[in-house]
Amino acid sequence: MGEVRAEAQERYLEQLMAGPVLSAEEKDVIRWGNNAKITIPKRFSQSGKHAQTYRAATAIECLVGYLYLTDSDRLHQLMTYIGLGDIRGPLDRALTF
Secondary structure (H helix, E strand, O other): OOHHHHHHHHHHHHHHHHOOOOOHHHHHHHHHHHHHOOOOOOHOOOOOHHHHHHHHHHHHHHHHHHHHHHHHHHHHHHHHHHHOOOOOOOOHHHHOO
C-alpha cells in the first residue's frame, strides 16, 4: 500500500522525469497536474517541501488518469519502467477493446 502515499508517488515522478521515457505531451500533462489549484492536506502544509511532495503526487496521478483514458498500453509501459510491473488486473483485461 506504500505506492498510494504521496512520498512514493513523488519518487516515481522523479524517476520518470530523470529518464528519457516521457514524451513532450506527457510532460505537459505532468506540468498541468503540478500546477493545478489544490488544497494541501494538513499533514503536508507544515512546510514547502511537503506541499511540493503533494503537488508531485497530484501530477503523477494526473498523468496516470490521462493515460488510463487515452493510452492504457503506454500507462502499463510507464508503470513497468518505474518498477510496478504489469499491474493489469482481471477487470482491465476484460475491458480491453
